[in-house]
Amino acid sequence: MEIIIDIEDTVPLFTQLMDQIKKAVLNDQVRPGDALPSIRQLASDLELNNKTVAKAYRLLERDSVIQTKGYRGTFIHPDARANSANDLNAWILARLDKTIGALRDSGVTDSEIRIAFGNVMNNRNY
Amino acid sequence: MEIIIDIEDTVPLFTQLMDQIKKAVLNDQVRPGDALPSIRQLASDLELNNKTVAKAYRLLERDSVIQTKGYRGTFIHPDARANSANDLNAWILARLDKTIGALRDSGVTDSEIRIAFGNVMNNRNY
DNA sequence: ATATGTACCCTGCGTACTAAGGGTACATAG
DNA sequence: CTATGTACCCTTAGTACGCAGGGTACATAT
Numbered sequence: 001m002e003i004i005i006d007i008e009d010t011v012p013l014f015t016q017l018m019d020q021i022k023k024a025v026l027n028d029q030v031r032p033g034d035a036l037p038s039i040r041q042l043a044s045d046l047e048l049n050n051k052t053v054a055k056a057y058r059l060l061e062r063d064s065v066i067q068t069k070g071y072r073g074t075f076i077h078p079d080a081r082a083n084s085a086n087d088l089n090a091w092i093l094a095r096l097d098k099t100i101g102a103l104r105d106s107g108v109t110d111s112e113i114r115i116a117f118g119n120v121m122n123n124r125n126y
Numbered sequence: 127m128e129i130i131i132d133i134e135d136t137v138p139l140f141t142q143l144m145d146q147i148k149k150a151v152l153n154d155q156v157r158p159g160d161a162l163p164s165i166r167q168l169a170s171d172l173e174l175n176n177k178t179v180a181k182a183y184r185l186l187e188r189d190s191v192i193q194t195k196g197y198r199g200t201f202i203h204p205d206a207r208a209n210s211a212n213d214l215n216a217w218i219l220a221r222l223d224k225t226i227g228a229l230r231d232s233g234v235t236d237s238e239i240r241i242a243f244g245n246v247m248n249n250r251n252y
Numbered sequence: 253a254t255a256t257g258t259a260c261c262c263t264g265c266g267t268a269c270t271a272a273g274g275g276t277a278c279a280t281a282g
Numbered sequence: 283c284t285a286t287g288t289a290c291c292c293t294t295a296g297t298a299c300g301c302a303g304g305g306t307a308c309a310t311a312t
């Protein structure tokens with residue numbers, strides 16, 4: 001599995017990393033159970049910050065593409081193939097688009113939507 | 127109808143203005159058909175910018191609390207009482223809270239929600 | 253000429269977020 | 283002692299938005 005990070009790309013580094021790991025899974029370049037480099041190792045190889053790699057790993061684990069086993073390292077998830085094909089962001093977008101579209105159709109301004117959104121995100125639900 | 131604007135208040139000026147006009151409607155201090163001051167006149171009286179008053183009027187008209195009749199001026203809407211009792215922002219908040227709560231419950235991070243939200247608001251639905 | 257709502261240009265200030273990095277520390281298990 | 287993931291602390295740069303104001307202009311109708 002060869003990973004290439006382009007720091008000039010507008011795509012965030014952690015996203016580039018996630019995308020390439022998922023791509024490697026889909027292309028059978030890595031298979032369930034295979035070990036991945038440690039966070040620190042990969043960060044060193046790619047000249048990235050530990051936190052950037054850790055972020056990508058954390059999200060990939062949430063999406064069940066990889067599995068971290070504490071001090072034993074990180075491995076490809078048994079269901080990695082199926083889960084790598086999921087486009088979570090597209091799903092989020094569709095859900096939000098539906099709600100926001102309904103608000104806009106009701107004459108609510110974008111400004112009002114943004115303010116209400118900010119309140120919800122900060123748990124100030126009033 | 128007496129309107130008092132507190133520029134020290136954290137509540138936005140146009141919101142204070144909207145609130146007080148709606149309150150005057152609910153208290154029967156103004157009635158459907160009554161004329162309101164012109165935008166420029168009210169801005170001058172309250173020492174506000176024309177655009178601030180215009181913004182409040184625009185939103186109040188959208189909410190059918192007032193009616194603007196072009197060069198003839200602005201008047202209280204026939205259904206002003208009922209429409210002044212509506213809390214649009216609470217309704218927006220409830221709609222968004224439902225969608226966002228579902229996303230959060232699915233493990234989506236706030237960061238991801240915010241980014242997707244930004245894309246939807248900018249009609250970059252991809 | 254005057255007054256109406258409305259639309260557009262521009263500014264400034266405050267706020268809040270993402271992305272990314274630097275550093276330190278911890279419990280775990282070998 | 284070493285390596286694992288993880289959790290904090292901090293900073294920096296870039297971006298985007300709300301609110302408010304200043305100014306100019308327009309078609310409308312009296």
